[in-house]
Amino acid sequence: MTEKTFTEEIEKALEKSKGLNLKELLFCYQGTLYPVTVCSAETFQALENFEARNDDLVLVSYPKCGINWLIQIVNDLIVTTLQTKHENAELPFIECGDPEKFQRMKQFPSPRIVATHLNYNHLPKSIFKNKAKILVVFRNPKDTAASFFHFHNNAPSVPSYNSWEEFFSEFMNGSVAWGSYFDHAVSWNKHIDDDNVLLLTYEDLKEDLLNGVKQIAEFFGFASTMEQSQSIADRASFQVVRERSKETHGAAGPLLFRKGVVGDWKTLFNETQNQKMDAKFKECLAGTKLEAKLKYDVYCKA
Structure with missing residues (x-):
């Protein structure tokens, strides 16, 4: 990916947010909210005819669950094991950008990175028809909510919420960009055992990280040696990624890679909010494989 053009695309999106309020930032498409700065109904319509390849590397996560980190790891795997550098000037998220991007993507060499925040039911049908492999990353919902709130309130041009209380209530209702975390989780949990799906947690x-890199390499069929996997893991440590984030993602870098810690939610949640989130998680995911993978009791108990 040419970092310069990718950076320009992100900065253009942030620029578009200037002067908008929260209501103006989001529009509804088929029952889910998306940011007007990077998504449009026209792009969603064009996306329905997107032609996936069976060697596309599909990366999925709800916002603020580590997908930008994942993109860097997979990019590094391509460069390290295939000795090719991708010149890709598009925003890697398929739902973001102009409707013509899918025509341009036809020219990209394989394997292409196809990233998205969409839930299972909203993905283009060709991904399933052509049996592309899908790597999904999930993060515990409390840290996800905290990170999403900080992104809104730290990005100078993105409209802020008046308070954490206001954001929390919208997050729980699914009235935030890309909709409900819980709908997303429920939709992916149903496909956790599909042959072409690998679900990892943040x-x-x-x-x-080394074990994660090895799992990703194996899943996507990269012949990565132990030495290569180790050096990719070293380059992908949160510390290193954050230090390079201005270079790779421009002004948005430090916003996209803020703290990267587990348990940061404890600085924001009060007792009532903890109980609400615990009850909602239980209602949606109790007894599921995703619940077991997320180790909710380890990471989300006050």
Whole structure:
């Protein structure tokens, strides 16, 4: 990916947010809210005819769950194992950008990185038809909410929420960009055992990045040696990624890679909010494989 053009695209989107209030920032498409700065109904319509390839590397996460980190790791795997550098000037998220981007993507060499925040039911049908592999990353909902709130309130041009209370209530209702975390989780949990799906968690990647890199390489069929996997993991440590974030993502870098810690939610949540989130999580995911993977009791108990 040419970092300069990618950076320009992100900065253009941030520029578009200037002067908008929260209501003006979001528009509704088929029942889900999206930011007007990067998404449009026309692009969603064009996306329905997107032609996936069976060697596309599909990366999925709800916002603020570590997908930009994942994109860097997978990019590094391509460069390291295939010795090719991708010149890709598009925003990697398929739902973001102009409707013509899909025509331009036809010219990209394989393997293409296809990133998205969409839930399972909103993905283009060709991804399933052509059996592209899908790597999904999830993060515990409390840290996700905290990180999403900080992104809104730290990005100078993105409209801020008046308070954490206001954001929390919108997050719980799914009235935020890309909709409900819980709808997203429920939709992916149903496909956790599909042959072409690998689900990792942010917390596990933080805990043992080398193992995560090895799992990703194996899933996508990269012949990565132990030495290569180790050097990719070293370059992808949150510390290193954050230090390089201005270079790779421009002004948005430090916003996209803010703290990267597990448990930061404890600085924001009060007792009532903890109880609400615990009850909602239980209602949506109790007894599921995703609940077990997310280790909710380890990471989300006050």
